[in-house]
Every structure is written in structure tokens, then in C-alpha cells.
Amino acid sequence: MKSCHRTHLPHILCALILLSVSYSSAPAQTGEAKGxxxxxxxxxxxxxxxxxxxxxxxxxxxxxxxxxxxxISIFNExxxxxxxxxxxxxxxxxxxxxxxxxxxxxxxxYERYEYSIVSCNFRGAPLSEIEIRGVPAEFSEFKPNRxxxxxxxxxxxxxxxxxxxxxxxxxxxxxxxxxxxxxxLEEKDRGNKVLTGFSVDSSGNILMTIAVMFKxxxxxxxxxxxxxxxxxxxxxxxxxxxxxxxDGRGNILVVDTLRCVIMVFDEEDFGxxxxxxxxxxxxxxxxxxxxxxxxxxxRVYVTQARRRGISVFRIDFTTPEIMEEVIxxxxxxxxxxxxxxxxSTDVVAVSFSKNNKAFSAKGKPATRWGDKADGSRGGNGRxxxxxxxxxx
Amino acid sequence: MKVVKLTLIIALAAAMTIAxxxxxxxxxxxxxAECVGCHSMHEAAGGALLTMSDASSTCLDCHEGSAxxxxxxxxxxxxxxxxxxxxxxxxxxxxxxxxxxxxNVRGPRxxxxxxxxxxxxxxDFGYVADSRVEHNNAPGGTFPxxxxxxxxxxxxxxxxxxxxxxxxxxxxxxxxxxxxYNTSPAPAAGEAVGVYRLLRGALSNVTGTNYTTxxxxxxxxxSYNRAENVTMTRVAYGANMSKFCAGCHPDMxxxxxxxxxxxxxxxxxxxxxxYGSYVGSGDLTGTPATSYDSLxxxxxxxxxxxxxxxxxxxxxxxxxxxxPAGSVDRVFCLSCHRAHASGWEFMTRWDNEIEMIVIDxxxxxxxxxxxxxxxxxxxxxxxxxxxxxxxxxxxxxxYATYQRVLCNKCHAKD
Numbered sequence: 001m002k003s004c005h006r007t008h009l010p011h012i013l014c015a016l017i018l019l020s021v022s023y024s025s026a027p028a029q030t031g032e033a034k035g036x037x038x039x040x041x042x043x044x045x046x047x048x049x050x051x052x053x054x055x056x057x058x059x060x061x062x063x064x065x066x067x068x069x070x071x072i073s074i075f076n077e078x079x080x081x082x083x084x085x086x087x088x089x090x091x092x093x094x095x096x097x098x099x100x101x102x103x104x105x106x107x108x109x110y111e112r113y114e115y116s117i118v119s120c121n122f123r124g125a126p127l128s129e130i131e132i133r134g135v136p137a138e139f140s141e142f143k144p145n146r147x148x149x150x151x152x153x154x155x156x157x158x159x160x161x162x163x164x165x166x167x168x169x170x171x172x173x174x175x176x177x178x179x180x181x182x183x184x185l186e187e188k189d190r191g192n193k194v195l196t197g198f199s200v201d202s203s204g205n206i207l208m209t210i211a212v213m214f215k216x217x218x219x220x221x222x223x224x225x226x227x228x229x230x231x232x233x234x235x236x237x238x239x240x241x242x243x244x245x246x247d248g249r250g251n252i253l254v255v256d257t258l259r260c261v262i263m264v265f266d267e268e269d270f271g272x273x274x275x276x277x278x279x280x281x282x283x284x285x286x287x288x289x290x291x292x293x294x295x296x297x298x299r300v301y302v303t304q305a306r307r308r309g310i311s312v313f314r315i316d317f318t319t320p321e322i323m324e325e326v327i328x329x330x331x332x333x334x335x336x337x338x339x340x341x342x343x344s345t346d347v348v349a350v351s352f353s354k355n356n357k358a359f360s361a362k363g364k365p366a367t368r369w370g371d372k373a374d375g376s377r378g379g380n381g382r383x384x385x386x387x388x389x390x391x392x
Numbered sequence: 393m394k395v396v397k398l399t400l401i402i403a404l405a406a407a408m409t410i411a412x413x414x415x416x417x418x419x420x421x422x423x424x425a426e427c428v429g430c431h432s433m434h435e436a437a438g439g440a441l442l443t444m445s446d447a448s449s450t451c452l453d454c455h456e457g458s459a460x461x462x463x464x465x466x467x468x469x470x471x472x473x474x475x476x477x478x479x480x481x482x483x484x485x486x487x488x489x490x491x492x493x494x495x496n497v498r499g500p501r502x503x504x505x506x507x508x509x510x511x512x513x514x515x516d517f518g519y520v521a522d523s524r525v526e527h528n529n530a531p532g533g534t535f536p537x538x539x540x541x542x543x544x545x546x547x548x549x550x551x552x553x554x555x556x557x558x559x560x561x562x563x564x565x566x567x568x569x570x571x572x573y574n575t576s577p578a579p580a581a582g583e584a585v586g587v588y589r590l591l592r593g594a595l596s597n598v599t600g601t602n603y604t605t606x607x608x609x610x611x612x613x614x615s616y617n618r619a620e621n622v623t624m625t626r627v628a629y630g631a632n633m634s635k636f637c638a639g640c641h642p643d644m645x646x647x648x649x650x651x652x653x654x655x656x657x658x659x660x661x662x663x664x665x666x667y668g669s670y671v672g673s674g675d676l677t678g679t680p681a682t683s684y685d686s687l688x689x690x691x692x693x694x695x696x697x698x699x700x701x702x703x704x705x706x707x708x709x710x711x712x713x714x715x716p717a718g719s720v721d722r723v724f725c726l727s728c729h730r731a732h733a734s735g736w737e738f739m740t741r742w743d744n745e746i747e748m749i750v751i752d753x754x755x756x757x758x759x760x761x762x763x764x765x766x767x768x769x770x771x772x773x774x775x776x777x778x779x780x781x782x783x784x785x786x787x788x789x790x791y792a793t794y795q796r797v798l799c800n801k802c803h804a805k806d
Contacts, residue, residue, distance in 0.1 A: 306445065
């Protein structure tokens with residue numbers, strides 16, 4: 001028996017070392033948060049069988065804009081289609097959409113190889129064109145296919161060339177980002193490595209995924225790049241990373257098209273929290289999810305293939321351990337607001353821990369490209385915060 | 393004690409699996425890929441435990457997407473009416489199958505996308521079988537259109553490999569990497585690389601196919617899904633590509649004895665001479681050394697020598713523009729057709745159903761500058777962007793102001 005112990009001692013030590021290595025290198029999996037399926041976006045005829053479409057949420061109104069092959073549909077916060085118009089009714093051909101704080105709709109359109117930003121009212125009727133001015137020569141090949149409007153700034157992304165141009169609300173050039181160079185990739189990789197996910201959070205951080213690198217990136221307004229993610233099939237790892245978005249509650253959500261999940265990471269340390277979805281045809285399951293966005297109440301909208309429609313989830317953090325950390329007054333306030341907004345109890349309020357930074361005060365980080373790190377304006381900016389609502 | 397030992401062994405194995413797993417940066421790596429990328433043990437959506445409902449959908453799960461990279465299909469949302477598919481691979485974008493063009497030339501006409509390429513069946517992505525009765529079977533063959541998928545041509549579990557001595561086999565040495573690219577490693581003794589694009593061969597037939605040779609020889613530049621408005625993408629083709637096509641289309645092949653355009657036959661010195669001197673309609677002032685045109689590729693010397701012949705020819709910077717040599721280099725199916733799909737009927741590389749492909753110095757289109765180029769006869773319901781994309785963004789100014797179809801690159805009848 002003693003000899004047996006001696007024989008296996010190295011094995012035991014080896015196993016313990018490897019276990020500790022693998023444990024420390026594995027993403028943190030708290031299991032305390034989960035994604036609850038709510039419903040699919042619907043019309044009066046039932047679930048709308050969207051496939052891989054483009055989705056943008058106007059967080060001021062919690063309206064969901066969906067660009068399909070032929071039409072642009074708008075859904076209200078209950079997930080019901082309230083308006084639809086033809087994609088070709090916008091001058092040029094609309095490729096992506098953003099919504100300003102005042103409700104003005106901005107379409108990224110193309111006509112004869114040239115892109116333009118068309119400002120439209122709530123009916124999609126064109127109001128004016130925003131001319132992008134002052135873009136330097138090194139961005140002459142820039143052909144954006146994504147548009148985001150955040151904090152009075154316009155973010156245009158060319159996902160194929162991995163370039164981003166930031167302008168003020170009037171289209172005046174402020175900053176150009178060559179992501180390829182920023183990540184110190186080789187020029188020969190341009191077109192081979194592409195942005196598979198792109199969004200901008202409320203703090204002005206640019207979030208990106210590059211599927212072939214199995215990585216997600218966060219680029220701060222101060223120019224700091226952080227990355228996370230690793231290849232693999234276990235929870236929290238990337239197969240085909242696609243859409244990425246911050247939920248404004250301390251989480252970064254990353255879609256994995258191949259694993260058919262939405263992964264939730266802590267935006268502070270990128271620790272993996274949980275994932276939900278999974279492949280399947282049952283309600284709440286996903287088939288090749290791709291794009292993602294969230295509304296102001298934390299509802300998560302996910303596009304998928306096989307005309308399975310856009311599934312809506314909420315992330316539930318209401319486990320006892322986390323509830324203890326919730327700031328009581330604010331939790332109650334938030335719940336009350338949620339009930340008022342919802343008018344029903346079918347969507348339960350989401351509560352947040354201090355760790356999720358939902359209510360934390362962390363000084364004044366810059367939220368706009370060109371602002372100083374203390375949050376003051378860097379020169380080009382106008383005051384942030386437009387009217388909420390008030391469609392023209 | 394046995395329980396303790398067993399637990400330790402399992403823990404050790406699990407820990408090693410997790411801790412020592414390589415951080416893979418490619419998926420196929422020249423052979424059978426990561427199993428769980430396509431198969432799901434407990435949440436399968438299709439037969440064979442596929443993650444999607446059919447084989448092609450499983451492929452497109454990764455291979456449909458935004459412009460660039462390894463994508464071969466464009467999502468419908470990214471190609472509304474008037475906008476072309478986004479991919480510019482030499483094989484063409486399956487998205488063309490989703491296009492419909494309407495125009496009026498001596499009456500209303502409609503060109504449905506199904507006539508633009510191989511109608512793979514990928515239910516999850518809206519690709520369905522060719523509905524035309526005359527295409528119930530592959531043209532010139534018996535392969536049923538209801539079976540057509542990506543895996544009809546590509547072997548997702550390919551065992552074919554190119555060994556260090558250049559021979560192709562299904563065993564003999566481990567596959568260390570993809571062998572499709574000019575950047576692929578040259579296999580050393582005891583090593584092998586995958587075959588071009590995991591294409592099938594005589595030892596990997598599936599129901600309905602009759603491949604009779606080793607997989608085709610070819611090498612592509614490592615960056616190939618790219619616009620060709622500045623420089624062309626030259627794929628270096630070697631032996632067996634047309635015979636590969638004949639695996640489903642045998643009666644389209646010269647070997648059938650039917651009266652067909654020759655393939656896999658050496659160009660005559662006249663044809664090679666035409667290719668070398670042809671610049672555009674009415675212009676035969678070119679030189680063979682710079683005459684290569686990616687819209688009319690050819691087979692080099694029927695070679696299987698990937699390392700010393702094909703790799704140096706595969707380029708995307710116009711550094712290798714030599715034309716064909718008479719009696720040596722060959723015309724083949726892909727001289728005129730794309731492999732996946734194109735913007736034109738019969739998936740040809742150029743619009744072969746009109747006399748001229750360039751009008752008044754520009755690609756015809758409903759939105760062309762020239763009123764001549766706008767005419768329905770030439771534009772055929774397409775915008776200039778769509779027409780340009782079908783030529784992988786080659787410039788109309790690369791050709792004559794009134795350029796006739798590119799049959800003339802070899803035949804110079806214009």
C-alpha cells in the first residue's frame with residue numbers, strides 16, 4: 001500500500017498542478033446570472049420570420065429597428081411591429097441605421113458606390129443629408145457598412161477594411177481608426193481579418209469582435225485597447241464570435257454563431273459570467289445567432305438564421321447572493337420605474353449588483369472621442385444629451 | 393483505492409484536455425476539422441448530428457457573412473435590390489442565387505438567381521434546389537439537383553493529402569496544414585498538406601458523383617476574397633480541374649466525344665498567341681508577358697507540381713502576369729465559368745448573352761452615366777455596382793470602350 005502511494009504521488013501532484021492551471025486559465029463561471037427567453041419580435045400575424053438581419057435599438061424610445069432584405073421594420077418596446085417601409089424608399093439604398101437622441105433616424109446609404117448619411121423623420125421620410133467632411137487621405141478607401149450614433153457623435157465602421165471614422169453630429173471628421181494598425185496586424189491581413197461584431201457603448205467605448213482571431217476588443221475613447229476571449233468550445237470561449245454589445249449594466253454580451261450562445265462577460269475584468277441560448281428549435285434556443293443589441297431596460301435582442309426570427313431575452317441577476325449587494329433604494333426606484341414603463345408584470349425588473357456597476361460612481365471617464373479623460377470636452381464637442389423622445 | 397485512482401486519472405485527463413488544448417487559428421487545416429464545429433452530440437439540428445439542418449447550412453454557418461475573409465455567400469440583408477453580393481472570391485458568391493433581375497427588351501424579362509450558379513441546398517439560409525425541370529439533373533450528367541450541397545464537391549472529412557514528394561494519397565503522412573495557399577508550408581518528409589480546397593477525388597466520391605482522378609491541383613494567393621480594381625487575383629491552376637467538373641457533368645467534357653468546346657486540351661499556338669496579344673476589342677498590341685486576365689484563367693502545363701510551378705504563379709499583386717504558352721497550357725471549364733456562382737446565366741465569368749460587355753467606356757447599368765450604357769439591352773436590369781461586382785470589381789477601363797465578350801481573349805474575332 002505504501003509503495004502504491006509512492007508510485008502515484010507524482011501523478012497526484014501532476015494532476016493537482018494541471019487542475020490548478022486549467023482552473024486558473026478557465027473563465028470564471030459564476031452561474032449566478034442567466035438569460036431568460038421572453039418572446040420573438042412579432043407582427044399581428046405572429047412571429048416575424050427574420051433570418052440574418054440588421055438590428056438597432058433606439059435606447060431613448062426602446063424601439064427596435066430591423067433592416068431586412070427589402071423592408072425596414074420598427075417594433076415597439078413590447079416587441080410588436082408598429083411601422084414598416086421599403087428599404088428603397090430611403091434615397092440610395094439603406095444599409096444600416098442609427099437613431100439620434102431626439103429620435104431622428106440616420107440611414108447609412110449607398111448610391112453608385114458612394115455612401116451618405118441620410119437624416120429621416122420617424123416615417124422614414126428624408127429630411128437632410130449629413131455630409132461627412134474632412135476625412136483624411138489615408139481613409140480614401142473607407143466604405144462604411146455600419147453606423148452608430150452615441151453621445152452626439154457618429155461612428156462609421158468599414159468592417160471589411162477594419163477602419164472606423166468618428167465625426168461630430170454634423171459629419172465633421174474627428175478621429176479615424178485603422179484597427180488593423182492599432183492591433184499591429186499585417187497589411188496582408190486586411191480583408192482576411194474582418195470585424196464580425198461592432199458597437200459603441202454609452203461611455204464611448206468601441207466594442208469589436210474578430211472571429212478569426214477568436215477575440216473581442218474594447219477600445220476606449222482614450223485609445224486604450226483591451227482584448228479578451230480565447231478559442232474553444234467550453235462555456236465562455238469563442239468559436240465564431242459575432243455581435244458584441246454592452247448592456248449598460250456592467251456586462252459585455254458576445255454572440256457566438258457556431259456555439260449558438262450569448263456569452264456574458266464582466267466589462268470590468270472581462271471575467272466570464274454565464275452564457276445562454278444554445279442550439280435548438282425550442283423557444284429560447286438559437287440557430288446561428290449573429291447580431292445583438294439591448295434596450296434601456298436590459299432586454300437583449302438577437303438575430304439568427306433559419307428564419308427563426310429575432311429572439312428577446314432578459315438577463316436575470318436576481319440570485320440571493322447578488323441581491324444582497326444591491327443598493328436598496330436604487331433597486332426599489334428602478335423596480336418602480338420598470339413597472340411604470342412596462343404597465344404589466346410580464347417583464348420583471350432586472351436588479352444589479354455593485355459589481356455590475358449599474359449604480360456605481362466612478363468619476364468622469366471620457367465618453368466621447370476627443371474628450372479628455374476627466375470627462376471634460378476636448379474642443380470639438382457640443383453638450384451631450386439631446387431630448388428624449390420628441391420625434392420630429 | 394481503485395476509485396481514488398480512477399478519479400485521479402479522469403481529473404488528469406480532463407485537466408490536460410483543458411489546459412493543454414492548442415489555441416487553434418484555423419478550422420479545417422487541410423483535413424477533417426474540429427468535429428464539434430459541425431456536429432453536436434446532444435443538440436443536433438440535422439442528420440448526422442449536424443449543428444444545422446443540412447450539410448450546406450452547416451458550411452454557411454461560418455462561410456456566409458460580411459465582405460471578405462473566408463466567406464463565400466452574402467446574407468440577403470446585405471444585398472438588397474440594386475446592390476451586389478459582397479464576396480469577391482475567384483469561385484464567386486452564392487449570393488447571386490438570391491438576385492432577380494427584371495427588364496424589358498422586346499417584352500418583359502426576368503432573370504432568376506437560380507440560373508446564376510450551383511444551387512446548393514442550404515435550408516437555414518434560404519438556398520433551395522434548382523426549380524427548373526431541365527435541371528433536375530446536373531447538365532450533362534445524372535447527378536440529382538435535390539442532392540447538391542457544398543459537400544458534393546468539397547470533402548469535409550477529406551483524407552486526401554499532398555505528400556512531400558508531390559504525390560497525392562489518402563494516407564501516408566499526417567496533414568500538417570492547408571495546402572491551398574501560396575503561403576502553405578511545403579511538406580517535409582513524413583508530412584503532408586491538404587489538397588486544394590478539400591476538393592473531392594476518385595477515392596472520395598459521394599452518391600451521384602463520379603470523380604475519376606485525384607483532386608485538382610491549384611494554389612491560390614492567401615488573400616483571395618478581394619476586389620480586383622487595383623490588382624488581379626491570380627489562382628494558379630494545374631491538372632484535373634475540368635475532369636473534376638466532369639464528375640457530375642460528364643457529357644459536358646471533351647472526353648464524352650460530343651461536339652463541345654474543348655477543355656483539358658492544350659491551346660493551339662494561335663489561341664495562345666491571341667491571348668498574349670489581346671488587350672481589348674480592336675487592340676491586339678499586348679505582350680504575352682503581361683497578358684494574364686483573371687476573367688479568363690487557364691491551366692498551366694497540366695501540372696501537379698504545386699511547389700515549384702503553381703506557388704510562384706499564385707499572386708494578387710500583378711507581379712505574375714504571363715499568359716499561356718501554346719501547346720502547353722490549357723483551356724478548362726473555369727476559363728469561362730466560376731465554380732460557385734456569378735452574375736450571369738450559366739455562371740459564366742462575363743455576360744455572355746450580349747455582344748458587348750463595356751459600352752461607351754463603362755460597365756452598363758441602369759444607373760450608368762452614359763445613356764447608351766443605361767439601355768435595357770445592355771444593363772439588363774442591373775446597376776453598375778452589380779455588374780462591376782460580377783467582374784470582381786475589375787475596371788471597365790481595363791478593356792476597350794466598346795468591349796465585346798471575352799471569348800475574344802482567346803479567339804480575337806473582334
